[in-house]
Amino acid sequence: MKKAMIAGILVVAILFSFPLAPTHAQETVSRRDLVIDFGNGLTTDAQLTYPAVGDGPFPGVLLVHGSGSTDMDEYLPPLVTGTGEPSRPFLQIAEYLSERGFTVLRYNKRGIGLNGTVLNQDVVVNTTFQDLKGDAEKALEVLMQQPEVDANDITIIGHSEGTAMAPRIAIEDLRVKKIVLMSAYAQNLSEIIYFQLVDRAIFYAEEVDSNHDGLLSIQEVHTTMGVENVELSPLPPNLLIENSTGEWLWYPGLDADEDGFFSIHEELKPLEIQAFEWFTTSESPWQKWLQSHFALDTNLAVIGNVSASILILQGEGDTQAPVEQAFLLEQRLTEIKHPDHTLITYPGLGHTFYPTDGWIQPLGPIQEYVLSDLVAWLKDPDRTVRYLRSALDESTTVAYIAIGIATIAVIVAVVTTFFRRQDSKMIEEGPSQKQRNILINRYKIN
Numbered sequence: 001m002k003k004a005m006i007a008g009i010l011v012v013a014i015l016f017s018f019p020l021a022p023t024h025a026q027e028t029v030s031r032r033d034l035v036i037d038f039g040n041g042l043t044t045d046a047q048l049t050y051p052a053v054g055d056g057p058f059p060g061v062l063l064v065h066g067s068g069s070t071d072m073d074e075y076l077p078p079l080v081t082g083t084g085e086p087s088r089p090f091l092q093i094a095e096y097l098s099e100r101g102f103t104v105l106r107y108n109k110r111g112i113g114l115n116g117t118v119l120n121q122d123v124v125v126n127t128t129f130q131d132l133k134g135d136a137e138k139a140l141e142v143l144m145q146q147p148e149v150d151a152n153d154i155t156i157i158g159h160s161e162g163t164a165m166a167p168r169i170a171i172e173d174l175r176v177k178k179i180v181l182m183s184a185y186a187q188n189l190s191e192i193i194y195f196q197l198v199d200r201a202i203f204y205a206e207e208v209d210s211n212h213d214g215l216l217s218i219q220e221v222h223t224t225m226g227v228e229n230v231e232l233s234p235l236p237p238n239l240l241i242e243n244s245t246g247e248w249l250w251y252p253g254l255d256a257d258e259d260g261f262f263s264i265h266e267e268l269k270p271l272e273i274q275a276f277e278w279f280t281t282s283e284s285p286w287q288k289w290l291q292s293h294f295a296l297d298t299n300l301a302v303i304g305n306v307s308a309s310i311l312i313l314q315g316e317g318d319t320q321a322p323v324e325q326a327f328l329l330e331q332r333l334t335e336i337k338h339p340d341h342t343l344i345t346y347p348g349l350g351h352t353f354y355p356t357d358g359w360i361q362p363l364g365p366i367q368e369y370v371l372s373d374l375v376a377w378l379k380d381p382d383r384t385v386r387y388l389r390s391a392l393d394e395s396t397t398v399a400y401i402a403i404g405i406a407t408i409a410v411i412v413a414v415v416t417t418f419f420r421r422q423d424s425k426m427i428e429e430g431p432s433q434k435q436r437n438i439l440i441n442r443y444k445i446n
């Protein structure tokens with residue numbers, strides 16, 4: 001009896017001490033770890049995800065990251081997600097798509113390891129836009145070589161900085177049939193950074209300025225301290241005011257004219273412009289990458305050259321790639337009558353399609369309805385009809401040319417045979433009376 005009780009306690013202890021690790025009943029996604037060779041001795045880790053059922057080949061999707069030290073999951077630390085947990089938008093996309101019939105490749109950026117760890121500072125500091133684009137192209141080749149991938153149905157999904165790469169790769173490589181731009185840029189990165197550093201701070205400050213006198217008071221800033229995720233705003237209060245003496249004061253240098261207020265246009269704006277100028281010209285580690293971006297044509301200038309189908313997904317509350325960027329791209333595609341382009345914008349969602357609150361933008365996980373729209377677009381029969389039609393157009397053209405050549409050949413053969421017959425007849429029999437009359441008329445032969 002005692003033994004049975006101890007055994008019972010042990011069973012209960014075991015049940016409660018082991019985490020019930022797999023919460024799902026059945027694994028629905030298969031995974032294969034890969035290593036991608038970027039050349040010059042540089043390799044990176046990657047992972048292929050594909051449906052657990054079937055041998056494929058399945059439609060292939062490549063994920064191309066946003067800026068920063070980004071791993072294959074686009075890992076974002078709790079510091080910026082506002083949820084207390086990290087978020088992994090690319091892992092989310094890969095699993096969501098693979099569960100629904102796609103093979104997806106995602107890879108660590110050059111020099112970057114798991115959770116955005118910098119593995120090779122030298123490589124990271126020297127990375128240019130062209131390097132990143134070349135890496136994406138190498139990853140694309142690896143994706144297309146996988147037996148689970150239908151090389152005739154390839155999509156590139158770019159997020160943020162990746163939206164500058166996807167169109168350029170699709171223009172050069174017509175095997176890419178679809179591109180998806182999530183949180184897209186239309187203008188040059190220098191304009192985006194100016195918006196992020198200068199405009200965004202001013203817009204937010206105007207919200208904090210509750211009496212609308214153009215001046216931030218200590219009280220107005222202090223009031224924002226309890227606001228949820230306020231540390232993710234463009235002007236976190238703990239960077240504006242301090243209380244080391246028992247009294248709240250502006251940080252030195254902010255209230256330059258010492259009138260007790262932080263003027264939005266006279267004091268804040270010049271500081272933000274200084275920050276922009278420092279960021280874009282200093283000896284900072286990002287200079288090589290920044291300058292390579294500044295030298296690029298805008299996305300707006302190149303998007304019209306993409307023949308692949310285009311989906312743009314944009315959060316209307318995105319404070320990093322504002323929704324106007326997506327509207328500009330959509331307008332260009334409409335202007336040039338691009339045959340297959342779709343824009344979906346999401347009210348209240350930010351840069352990672354997570355709910356945002358005005359200028360406070362937590363980078364939490366992607367809302368499921370956005371992923372659902374993505375799959376619906378990728379699987380829409382309109383896409384398939386478009387490819388079939390273009391394949392049909394190609395084969396129809398080839399058929400017309402073949403029929404044309406064959407017809408001409410037959411006519412030539414018939415005509416040649418006819419004249420040969422006539423000639424040989426004339427030689428054998430001599431000209432008939434009618435032929436003789438024609439010859440006499442034409443050449444006045446008597």
Ligand SMILES: [Ca+2]
Pocket residue numbers: 209210211212213214215216217220
């Ligand atoms: Ca005020």
Ligand SMILES: [Ca+2]
Pocket residue numbers: 254255256257258259260261262263267
């Ligand atoms: Ca002042």
